[in-house]
Amino acid sequence: MNQITPIRAFDRADQQGRRRKSAVKRIAPIILVPAALAALAVGFRLGQEGWPLPAWVPAPVASVIGGSAPTPTGPIAYYRDPTGKPFYAAAPKKTEDGRDYRPVPVGEDVSFEEKPKDTAAEGSAGAGGKRILYYRNPMGLPDTSPVPKKDSMGMDYLPVYEGEAEDGSTVKISPGRLQRTGVRSEIVERRVVTRPVRVPGTIKLDERRIAVISLRSEGFVEKVENVTTGDRVRMGQSLFRLYSPEIAAASAQYLSVVNEGGSTGIRPLVLEGARRRLENLNVPPEVISEIERTRKVPTTITWSAPREGVVLERNAIEGARAMPGDVLFRIADISTLWVLADVPEHDLGAVRPGQTVTIRLRSLPGQVFQGKIGLIYPQLNPETRTARVRIEIANPSGLLLPDMYADVEVATGADKPVVAVPDSALIDTGTRQVVIIDKGEGRFEPREVKVGDRGAGFVEIRDGVVQGDQVVVSANFLIDAESNLKAALQSMAASTEEKAQ
Template identity: 60%
Template sequence: MTTFRSLTILTFGIGLGAGAYWAAQQPLLLLSSHLTTPAAAAGRSVLYYRDPSGAPFWSSGPKKDSQGRDYLPVYDDEEFGPPPKQKAAEASRKILYYRNPMGLPDTSPVPKKDPMGMDYIPVYEGEDTDDGLIKLSPGKIQRTGEQSEPAARRVIRTLVRAPGTIQLDERRVSVIAMRAESYVQKVADVTTGTRVTKGQPLMEIYSPAISSAAAEYLATIDSRTTGANELYDRGSKQRLLNLDVPEAVIATMRKTQTAPIAIQWSSPRDGIVLERNAVEGMRAQPGDVLFRIADISVVWALIDVAERDLGSIAVGQPVTVRARSFPGRVFDGKISVIYPQVNPQTRTARARIELTNKDFALLPDMYVDAEIETGSEEPVLAVPDNAILDTGSRQTVLIDKGEGRFEPRDVKLGRRGGHYVEVREGLKEGEAVVTSANFLIDAESNLKAALKSFAEADAPTKSQLPSGAKTVGGRK
């Protein structure tokens, strides 16, 4: 029995000695584990820098101690724990409850482990306040890559793009049609696509009605002696005009006192022959179109503007038009008409742009792309568009309050352009908004809110607690 007691005491002493030895060696092992090589540190994020002697001092950036030694970096993948100052601060704060380390909606009023053996994470007083602020540790902020930018006044210009086609100016199209039964005796050497000038001969026609009116007109000129005959003279000339006989032909008849058998028909304007139906020897009935001529020195660009952009455009705005047939070339024009109708299939409205086409490069039905710069020259309060958390019915930004505190705030938005969006309400100039990792911060906020609601719902009441149970951090 004495021998057994001696062996037990000896074994216990050896165990205590070994435990003391390993306890003494633990800081050295922990220190050596953080003396990583540059190759191992590559690609890792530094959370903070700690005192090389193990003293409770740390720094957010590289630093030397009083003996000239470099502070040691603590990386994000190391289990060294929070900085010494943070540890001291946490030791002086009350623990409200413990939450599941995997983010599950499970809390506990006392320390415990999950089924995998991981410790529940304490939630300290001040981290669970109802002031609406989101609080993150410096380590989380650095890992998420959070960035902020102050709200400032900027000029927002939005570029509205719309496709379209080139069409003829309706006011610059002429049709040559006979007003009486006629016969085409001769056609000039013009074909579809030929460019003609005003007054250029196109054809010669014979019309019994025109010949009769011409003979009557010449007879009134010869017998004109009284005022009544003068009125008759004007009436006979008007009959020729009603038959669409050109003024130049009537003047020639008056000068030569002869009525030609065939009347020469000429082009009424400069332009391009779009249609030629006149054939030598053909009989033309009243209303038959023999020639169709269009002036394309000025054309229209009919563009289809999306319904959402209609409020940004107005008549008179300058427009830049680019034809797909001429890369790099720009045609400048202005909006002349916005048609008062929206296409129910495409949800677009048509706008008309007048374009000068001096070299006739733009042809009818040619595809073009229009760009309309909209917006005011006055600067407005704006933030980057990636700072907006948009749920469809609600737009929110995260205000960076500093020291890991973020305030969600609802805003009302205006125009967008150049990767910026106008803020009309909810924000002041100079306030910093989160532009990067805002979704991660918002997710962290939602997680904390969910955990809090579950903790409040699952917290046992006094009657449910066993006798002698103690409170932890103010919670039963």
């Protein structure tokens, strides 16, 4: 067994002593630094409150605590009390205990950031001395709280101040929120509201301007003039010559009556009957006048064009036999044409006779023609759910031809200016139509309206707003949701009060 010698024991004791001293050196800063900081904080608090500093506070620390700060650079705005009291001076000054006022440089006391309000310290009093009624959910949920609260995501509930709930429909929004949400308003004006209805159409002949040349008795075509299909003819222009035994016999009888009337004084009734027979055979009036003038029965009769127009059909052939009812010529006046357009059922209420119509032809790009609605046919196509509209259009230059395709644009709406708002100002839920009225100073009121015609980015307002009102045209859905939430919360609060009573 080994024994410890005195020398070795002394060495061991000496080593243990050195270790203790080293440990004390390491622990001392940990203990002394917090103590020094605590003493400095106490001294700073005493200095700020105006109490005299203890003698044990070092001079450099006392100068900082007492308010002596490094001289600032730049212009000085004013000087303030070093203890933090609301005392200010325009020039350097000292306190009663001899300390210098602290200089405040220009711009150092200006802050553009909005400081958060201590709602917990305010209690039931808000900004401007207004009493807080309750706190509502920041996400718009129908949840309220009588005290400050946070939702599940850590967002603070929003206070509702006294006076903001006086009108259940009016919403008040701070200027900062207005700028962030992009709310924009416009003044209500009177304007012409038109909505174009664009439909396809087809050009057709005017049924009232078509003439057909046919016989009422058997005859033979002796000669046909140099007139073919597509030619333009004048009114009274000769078309063909015809021999008809029946017309010749009636002409001879009429001439006999005319000749006898001059010598025997035959009664006018007989003369009228003989003339009526020729007219019933469709003999032209100029042929009857020629018989009276020449006192001769013509072998053939010249048939002329009854109107000016274009020859659409020619069936007369020289030497051919023509039976009663046969169409020898078909002539149409194309100076005025029709455009038949099919208007969908949902647009039919906006179309009425007399409205101006713009017509563009696919075969004539760049040219625009004007017309007017003459008739809306009283019948709906059950397959296409469209109604046919007849439009009259002038064709003096003859550019329009039957059966051309056309693009028809009907300018629907009022001809006179009406009260109208932009389309974006109207909130249409299907059961109600609402606009948001801007009352100024961040106050907004949802108001139900009655709408009329729409078009060109505007909608007619027949009841609810007047000229000069300001309506919200941007972010109005957010304000409407805010108003609905407010009304719901007030309704809940009212029902809660009733139950409590």
